[in-house]
Amino acid sequence: MSKFNERLFARLDTAAERTGVPAMACGKQSRRRLRWLPLVPLALASGSLLTGLIRADLANMGFALITLSYTLAVVLPIFGPLKPWGTPERVDEFDRALRGRAMLAGYATVSVAALIGMWLILGLAVIGDWPRERILWQLAGLPFYLLTLHLVVPTLHASWAIRPVEDD
């Protein structure tokens, strides 16, 4: 192999490792507490949902921002402290307990938000005599909001539940 090819392949390897994907495949990815980052998609999604409920002319934009929040939230569990089911990483009893508590908090939040969201949309639609299209946009945005909560809340809960342990 020529020197040029060796250097090229070495650089490609380095670039691939920088993405973190090879480490993930080996179960050696670095996980960190995400105490503040999950608040960004959470605030964005909540704000967008409320904006859509208050302003009829911004309902479409609200929906678009909720889907954007969902897209941001999808990335969080990859780097967050919770180890998912089926990961090649070592998942011990502490990880399972942490994941159990965090998922429980997530499901509780999603359940409450679903109830409040459905009744709020229904109530406001009846009171404000909303057109059919606006109701549909709101109902389309709510599942994405709930999915965002489902991704963000467990990561947020787990990130605040643990303190880092220094190496000995």
Place this chain on the structure above:
Amino acid sequence: MPVIHNRIALFRAERGMSRRELADAVGVNPQTIGYLERGDYSPSLELALKIAAQFDVPIELLFSFQPFESVATALRRASA
């Protein structure tokens, strides 16, 4: 839930074991040993028994509902 006190750090220091070595021996992550030592997490009976077996001591020497006396106090009491 009652707090379970432990002397894992003391036994580990006495045996000259790192967290990683103990963690590998009992099949957990090194951070979990750190959380146990700090009292942030109470182990399952299985893990507690594995750690006690690793140090070759009865489980009540490692874990207790009552706080353990410090090494200095124990030494003072022994020398008195």
